[in-house]
Each structure stands twice: as C-alpha cells, then as structure tokens.
Amino acid sequence: MSQPAIANTYEDFIKGFHPKSGLDLKFYKQNQMQRRILSFMNSHGHPTYPEFLKALNADPVLYDAFFKHLTINVSQFFRDATQWKTLRETIIPLLVKSRPSLKLWSAGCSSGQEPYSLAITMMEYFSASKFSILGTDIDVNVLKQAKDGVYKQNDFASTPPEFLQKYFTPSDKGQQIKESVKRQVTFQHQNLLTDRFQTDFDFIACRNVVIYFTEEAKEMLYKKFTDSLRPGGILFTGSTEHLFGLNHLGLKPVSSFFYQKQ
Ligand SMILES: C[S@@+](CC[C@H](N)C(=O)[O-])C[C@H]1O[C@@H](n2cnc3c(N)ncnc32)[C@H](O)[C@@H]1O
Numbered sequence: 001m002s003q004p005a006i007a008n009t010y011e012d013f014i015k016g017f018h019p020k021s022g023l024d025l026k027f028y029k030q031n032q033m034q035r036r037i038l039s040f041m042n043s044h045g046h047p048t049y050p051e052f053l054k055a056l057n058a059d060p061v062l063y064d065a066f067f068k069h070l071t072i073n074v075s076q077f078f079r080d081a082t083q084w085k086t087l088r089e090t091i092i093p094l095l096v097k098s099r100p101s102l103k104l105w106s107a108g109c110s111s112g113q114e115p116y117s118l119a120i121t122m123m124e125y126f127s128a129s130k131f132s133i134l135g136t137d138i139d140v141n142v143l144k145q146a147k148d149g150v151y152k153q154n155d156f157a158s159t160p161p162e163f164l165q166k167y168f169t170p171s172d173k174g175q176q177i178k179e180s181v182k183r184q185v186t187f188q189h190q191n192l193l194t195d196r197f198q199t200d201f202d203f204i205a206c207r208n209v210v211i212y213f214t215e216e217a218k219e220m221l222y223k224k225f226t227d228s229l230r231p232g233g234i235l236f237t238g239s240t241e242h243l244f245g246l247n248h249l250g251l252k253p254v255s256s257f258f259y260q261k262q
Pocket of ligand 1: 071072073075079108109136137139142190192193207208209
C-alpha cells in the first residue's frame, strides 16, 4: 500500500493533500488557508502536519469535516437582495430580449440555494422564456444536499415569504423544494481551477467562491469564465468581488457586480 507523503511544512502538506482531495491549495491564499488548517488541527487535537495528513487518510469522517471546513459552503436563497432585484429588473430582461432560450450556470453553487433562486426568478418573472441551469461545486456533500433540496429556516432570510409558499413544501426535515423547480437544475461535480468548462453560457453566477483564491488563480478563472460566455453574456460576482483592471478580458461592468462579455 502506498504511504501518505511526509508533510513537515505547509508546502509538503498541500502536496500530500492534493492527490486525495483533487484540491490544489497552491491556488488559495496561503495566509488564510494556513490559518484555517491550523485552527482545525488544534480544535481536533492534531499537533503536526505529518500526523494530521496520516489521520486524514485513515479517517473518512475527519476528512469530510476538514474538506467542509476548507471549502466554506455558507449560502442562502436570494443572498444580497439588492443584486437579485437588479438581476430580475435589468439583467435578465437584457438577456431574454436577445435569446429565445437561456443557459445559466451557478459556479460554486454550494447546497443549491443559488441555482434554485435563479430557477425561481425565471419561473416567477420570465415564465415565457425557456432556460436551463447548471449548478457545480467541488464538494460532493453539498451537491448531495442540493439534489435532496431540503432547507432550514435560516436559508430563507432574504426570501420573499410568498416564494416559500409557492415553491417549497414543508416537511419533517425542513422546506422541500418543489419538483417543478428541481427539474430546471442539473448538478455536477467540478473543480473550477482545473476542470474544463462548457461554453455558450448566457449567464454565469460565481459568488463568494474566490475569496481565498490567489490573484493568479482569480485571473485564470475569470478568463475561463469569459471564454465560456457567449458575446453579450453576463458574469455575476459576489458583493465584495469587484473586477478591477480586467478590461483586457473583454468584460465591461453593466451594473455593480454584473459584467458583460463584449
Ligand atoms: C461560500 S459558498 C458560495 C455559495 C453561493 N455561490 C453563494 O454565494 O451563496 C462557496 C462554494 O464554493 C465552492 N468551491 C470552493 N473552491 C472551489 C473550486 N475550486 N471549484 C468549485 N467549487 C469550489 C465551495 O465548495 C462552496 O460550496
């Protein structure tokens, strides 16, 4: 049996963690990631990188908890209500005007709150338009939750109450998303930093995903997104994620946090 790599330093650790997880932490900011890793090691009683890597390889429950801790999958339906208003009043009308059918993608979709919010927006306000939605994430556990489609009260802090009644059914476990919404979304496992992207998207939401990425990784990712958009397509970023100095990618701001491919 192959032995896990000896990880004396942070660099050794990320090399040892990569083959098992597919997550190459060299694309993530070292200070923040190292701090997160060390805090997890401390709270779980693992004193050194080599011992911790060994424990991760031996204990799937510990591994899952650590992966979840690293990827930070907090989300919400209609997170940042102002931007969802702009989306529905300005951005989608712009897109449906020029296309009979829209191809939308929530990249880093966590447990599905974002792609389902897109589906609800389309069903509620643009029912005459055809659309398909892709939701992707690196974390298989959140994708499973997305496919189950059951949510807790705090997922709905920014959701208009009438949507809860119309698009969810209360159950013992929480609020179950209705089949009519579920069937509009396809979920796929994907690492944004290394996997190939589909093309011809009209709209890509990538929000609150790149916070820990290095500047080089962000630039590479925004270039890949631009290549995946059709001309006129829109990239929607998180509410702290301004794309300064990325004119060379051919993205023009159309509103705060919305960028259009030229
Ligand atoms: C904070 S959540 C954001 C969810 C949603 N976009 C939102 O804004 O509410 C970040 C998600 O990005 C995912 N993620 C992090 N790195 C990734 C990568 N390299 N490829 C794909 N997904 C990634 C995490 O697993 C997590 O579910």
